[in-house]
Amino acid sequence: MAVKDGENKKVTPKDGENKKVTAKDRENKKMTVKDGEDKKMTVLEVKDLCKTYVVNKRQNNVLRNVSFSVDEGEMVAVMGPSGSGKSTLLYAVSGMDGATGGNVLFDGKDLMGLSAKELARLRLNEMGFIFQQMYMMNNLTILDNIVLPAMESKKTSESRKEKIMRGEDLMRKLDIIQVADNDINEVSGGQLQRACICRSMINRPRVLFADEPTGSLNRNASDEVMDELVKLNKEGTTVMMVTHDARVAARCSRVLYLVDGNIKGEYKSPAGGDVKEKDRERMLNNWLMELGW
Ligand SMILES: Nc1ncnc2c1ncn2[C@@H]1O[C@H](COP(=O)(O)OP(=O)(O)OP(=O)(O)O)[C@@H](O)[C@H]1O
Numbered sequence: 001m002a003v004k005d006g007e008n009k010k011v012t013p014k015d016g017e018n019k020k021v022t023a024k025d026r027e028n029k030k031m032t033v034k035d036g037e038d039k040k041m042t043v044l045e046v047k048d049l050c051k052t053y054v055v056n057k058r059q060n061n062v063l064r065n066v067s068f069s070v071d072e073g074e075m076v077a078v079m080g081p082s083g084s085g086k087s088t089l090l091y092a093v094s095g096m097d098g099a100t101g102g103n104v105l106f107d108g109k110d111l112m113g114l115s116a117k118e119l120a121r122l123r124l125n126e127m128g129f130i131f132q133q134m135y136m137m138n139n140l141t142i143l144d145n146i147v148l149p150a151m152e153s154k155k156t157s158e159s160r161k162e163k164i165m166r167g168e169d170l171m172r173k174l175d176i177i178q179v180a181d182n183d184i185n186e187v188s189g190g191q192l193q194r195a196c197i198c199r200s201m202i203n204r205p206r207v208l209f210a211d212e213p214t215g216s217l218n219r220n221a222s223d224e225v226m227d228e229l230v231k232l233n234k235e236g237t238t239v240m241m242v243t244h245d246a247r248v249a250a251r252c253s254r255v256l257y258l259v260d261g262n263i264k265g266e267y268k269s270p271a272g273g274d275v276k277e278k279d280r281e282r283m284l285n286n287w288l289m290e291l292g293w
């Protein structure tokens with residue numbers, strides 16, 4: 001949890017209140033941030049989240065009372081040993097998979113209380129996903145894949161043409177416009193990952209969830225993808241990502257360290273651009289080593 005001593009000033013709608021965040025709320029939030037006060041809005045609140053798998057009658061308690069919250073505009077990395085429950089956590093908090101117990105509040109709405117249709121709409125319109133196993137469709141071009149979630153969404157009254165133009169704008173921004181008409185097997189791994197980012201951003205989500213978005217990339221491509229994610233975060237998109245790479249996590253504002261389905265530690269990155277990237281990475285590595293990384 002983003003625990004700041006005595007500073008519990010988060011604007012979190014009460015459970016089940018389904019409070020919509022208005023443009024005015026956002027404006028107020030911007031003003032308070034400008035004022036230098038730490039009164040950010042909580043976009044994700046996870047309380048006592050539990051997930052148990054039963055395989056061959058054996059119970060595996062993968063998530064054990066996990067609690068934390070994410071403020072709007074944060075960039076949070078989840079790290080931890082293989083099998084510690086990172087992907088399970090990401091799937092549960094993004095409504096991709098159910099939980100066995102606890103609550104996940106997205107903008108104050110309890111995901112467990114939503115109908116399948118409401119959950120699907122929330123996920124389509126307010127969340128973006130970069131998950132390794134969510135492959136693009138191979139009978140569509142890269143651009144068509146990117147634009148597909150916009151075609152399925154009624155979030156805006158944009159025309160088909162406008163949606164396509166927005167897809168192209170995103171591709172330009174991530175420097176892959178030249179492969180717009182290619183099939184998904186006609187691009188490099190880095191280009192495909194950047195295309196996944198474009199697709200995840202097409203409906204202008206509040207929160208982007210990513211499971212090892214740089215996992216299959218070499219160092220250069222990984223840096224490029226992280227540059228884009230940091231840029232999107234700076235523009236206001238909240239990001240929660242799982243990574244094994246301390247170099248990647250060092251660019252996030254906060255790191256949660258998961259062990260055996262529990263948050264064992266939380267690291268807040270030094271604020272501002274005055275700390276060099278190398279130093280950020282070194283400091284994070286020291287912290288990770290203390291936790292047995
Ligand atoms: N669908 C499933 N059915 C049964 N058990 C599962 C399922 N998915 C995950 N698990 C188990 O849950 C535990 C946590 O898995 P999870 O994929 O969340 O780990 P992880 O931290 O993401 O690991 P990695 O770093 O290797 O990706 C593992 O013991 C795994 O075997």
Ligand SMILES: [Mg+2]
Binds near residue numbers: 086087088
């Ligand atoms: Mg995983």
